[in-house]
Amino acid sequence: MQAIDLSKIDKILAGHQAEPGSLIPILQEVQLEYGYLPEEAIDYIADGLKISASKIYGVLTFYAQFHTQPQGKNLLRVCCGTACHVQGGEQILDHIKANLQLNANETTEDGKFTLQEVACLGCCGLAPVLVLNDEVHAKLTNEKIEEIINNAR
Amino acid sequence: MPEPNILLKNIGTPNSDQLDVYVENGGYRALKRILAELMPEEVVELVKKSGLRGRGGAGFPTGMKWQFCASDVKTPKYIICNADEGEPGTFKDRVLIEEDPHAILEGMAIAGYAIGSDQGIIYIRREYIYGAGKLQEAIEQARKQGCVGKNIFGSNFSFDIKVFLGAGAYICGEETALLDSIEGKAGRSRIKPPFPVNEGLWHRPTSVNNVETLCNIPHIILHGDKWYKSFGTSESPGTKIFSVSGHVNKPGNYELPMGVALEELIYEHAGGIRNENRFKAVLPGGASSPCLTSKYLSVPLDFDGLAAVGSMLGSGAVIVMDHTTCMVGAGLSIARFFEHESCGRCTPCREGTYWIVRLLERIMVGESQSGEIDLIVNLGLNMRATCFCPLGLAAQGAVLSFIGNFRDEFEGHIKEKCCPLRAY
Numbered sequence: 119m120q121a122i123d124l125s126k127i128d129k130i131l132a133g134h135q136a137e138p139g140s141l142i143p144i145l146q147e148v149q150l151e152y153g154y155l156p157e158e159a160i161d162y163i164a165d166g167l168k169i170s171a172s173k174i175y176g177v178l179t180f181y182a183q184f185h186t187q188p189q190g191k192n193l194l195r196v197c198c199g200t201a202c203h204v205q206g207g208e209q210i211l212d213h214i215k216a217n218l219q220l221n222a223n224e225t226t227e228d229g230k231f232t233l234q235e236v237a238c239l240g241c242c243g244l245a246p247v248l249v250l251n252d253e254v255h256a257k258l259t260n261e262k263i264e265e266i267i268n269n270a271r
Numbered sequence: 272m273p274e275p276n277i278l279l280k281n282i283g284t285p286n287s288d289q290l291d292v293y294v295e296n297g298g299y300r301a302l303k304r305i306l307a308e309l310m311p312e313e314v315v316e317l318v319k320k321s322g323l324r325g326r327g328g329a330g331f332p333t334g335m336k337w338q339f340c341a342s343d344v345k346t347p348k349y350i351i352c353n354a355d356e357g358e359p360g361t362f363k364d365r366v367l368i369e370e371d372p373h374a375i376l377e378g379m380a381i382a383g384y385a386i387g388s389d390q391g392i393i394y395i396r397r398e399y400i401y402g403a404g405k406l407q408e409a410i411e412q413a414r415k416q417g418c419v420g421k422n423i424f425g426s427n428f429s430f431d432i433k434v435f436l437g438a439g440a441y442i443c444g445e446e447t448a449l450l451d452s453i454e455g456k457a458g459r460s461r462i463k464p465p466f467p468v469n470e471g472l473w474h475r476p477t478s479v480n481n482v483e484t485l486c487n488i489p490h491i492i493l494h495g496d497k498w499y500k501s502f503g504t505s506e507s508p509g510t511k512i513f514s515v516s517g518h519v520n521k522p523g524n525y526e527l528p529m530g531v532a533l534e535e536l537i538y539e540h541a542g543g544i545r546n547e548n549r550f551k552a553v554l555p556g557g558a559s560s561p562c563l564t565s566k567y568l569s570v571p572l573d574f575d576g577l578a579a580v581g582s583m584l585g586s587g588a589v590i591v592m593d594h595t596t597c598m599v600g601a602g603l604s605i606a607r608f609f610e611h612e613s614c615g616r617c618t619p620c621r622e623g624t625y626w627i628v629r630l631l632e633r634i635m636v637g638e639s640q641s642g643e644i645d646l647i648v649n650l651g652l653n654m655r656a657t658c659f660c661p662l663g664l665a666a667q668g669a670v671l672s673f674i675g676n677f678r679d680e681f682e683g684h685i686k687e688k689c690c691p692l693r694a695y
Contacts, residue, residue, distance in 0.1 A: 138454070138455075138473070139453060139454040139455035139456075139473075140455060141455035141456075142435075142436075142438055142452065142455055143435075143436070145438070146436060146438065176457060177455070177456060177457050180440060180457035180458070180614075181437075181438035181439045181440050181457075181458075182438070182439030182440065183397050183438045183439035184438060184439075198604065198607070198608070199359040199360070199558075199608070200359040200360055200554065200557070200558045200590050200601070200604060200605055200608070201359065201360050201516035201517055201522075201590050203600070203601060203604035204517050204518065204590065204592050204596055204601060205517070205518075208600075208604070236398075236439075237357065237359065237441055237608055237611065237612065238357060238358070238359035238360065238361075238558075238608075239398050240356055240357070240361065240362045240364075240365050240396075240398060240399065241362055241365070242359070242360050242361070242362050242514060242516035242517075242522070242588070242590070243362060243514070243515070243516055243522035243523045243524070244522075245516060245517075245522070249398070252400055252401070
């Protein structure tokens with residue numbers, strides 16, 4: 119694996135120095151920079167904040183949106199909330215899995231798609247929904263899914 | 272009944288998220304008025320008299336919360352806007368955040384003045400990143416015009432607001448878990464007492480208020496408590512935004528007086544059941560609430576009306592299910608959600624949510640033996656008695672109510688080794 123440029127983390131840490139409890143914003147910014155939270159980055163943050171790396175892992179593994187593995191170019195988050203479920207969300211999810219030949223929390227071999235099953239996204243009036251890279255796609259059908267995936271590919 | 276259109280009055284106006292449009296429609300007048308005319312105690316008193324109860328789900332009187340906070344001598348004090356809207360079925364705060372962000376800021380500033388706080392934090396879930404951007408933009412506009420920040424409208428009162436982006440955890444909608452999350456920890460509920468009003472963020476007095484609650488405040492200031500109490504019921508005054516989803520013709524947010532009948536909401540406002548199907552059940556307060564069947568269609572939707580029939584208003588997420596819905600499948604979906612979101616600290620919740628999913632999966636494919644349905648009920652009742660925080664209590668309510676009302680479907684799955692409704 120390519121070594122990563124840790125100097126970017128210095129800048130992020132410096133931006134939060136005066137704030138107590140800034141671990142979550144720091145992790146968010148580092149993840150934005152690298153696309154995930156590499157092990158070296160976590161060790162580096164631990165040194166910078168003078169806390170143990172295990173403490174950071176305790177926090178980051180608690181939250182659904184931190185990743186310790188690289189993610190695909192397109193992040194497909196499929197809503198598994200109650201309203202989406204009753205509107206056929208499970209069949210939508212199965213269709214996506216079959217189309218991409220992927221299980222939840224996996225990335226396609228070409229690195230183009232990562233699939234996540236997520237809790238309610240708060241757009242239940244538009245169910246069933248998925249979010250592709252922060253963009254909501256509503257009232258999904260099998261045809262719409264194929265279009266969304268083909269456009270992103 | 273027509274929709275009163277108070278909280279949603281700015282929604283749909285072009286550029287309603289912009290400061291000038293908000294001001295044109297009467298925005299920031301309430302904040303100006305209190306700074307010129309009212310003492311902080313008078314603001315607290317007015318909100319107390321209005322009878323406003325928290326819209327996040329617990330229904331605690333907002334004025335009382337503020338009074339507890341105001342009377343604590345420790346400083347600094349904090350106003351936290353809970354914008355971690357995560358209850359499955361709820362999408363009311365999203366529309367207020369995206370289209371009326373200044374109403375939230377104004378409500379927070381008034382709250383800050385009332386309790387003696389100069390710092391506000393909006394805790395917003397990461398999924399609402401678009402809304403977080405809108406709030407950030409609104410804060411910057413408001414600072415420039417002196418509506419928040421130092422010496423608001425030339426007064427001695429200063430109050431600044433920042434946005435804190437969550438990282439994906441349903442439990443952080445619970446106020447003490449939310450506080451831990453802002454402090455940089457995993458969000459796990461704290462033991463109460465002490466309550467956040469005395470020992471909140473960084474052990475300082477903190478008022479955590481829901482988005483919709485805060486949006487009520489400017490209206491109460493401008494129109495008074497008598498006007499406010501002319502909407503809703505005596506114990507639950509005001510209007511409520513109901514998020515209606517599921518098998519209705521017109522899903523969406525509907526603002527109606529507290530105490531509106533369930534059937535009026537579903538049939539008159541949300542357009543009735545899709546495809547002229549039959550109504551089967553409704554979760555009136557999101558995935559955390561026990562379901563109601565057709566015999567409760569006339570129940571008034573307010574805190575006490577729903578509690579009286581063994582369910583809850585919660586955040587007002589009304590999920591409607593028609594006769595094609597498999598209750599085992601719906602129950603499993605909800606159980607999986609809570610299994611994933613359990614923080615894992617207390618044993619009854621961590622193990623209870625895990626085993627309810629495993630048992631429901633066996634029922635789903637007909638592998639269960641007799642007695643396993645009762646085992647789920649037993650597990651649920653144990654959780655109800657012993658879980659540490661509200662998540663554990665919420666986690667079993669819907670599933671147990673599905674079993675209670677539709678036990679034949681659960682038995683049918685076991686007997687026929689498949690879904691008796693052929694939904695799967």
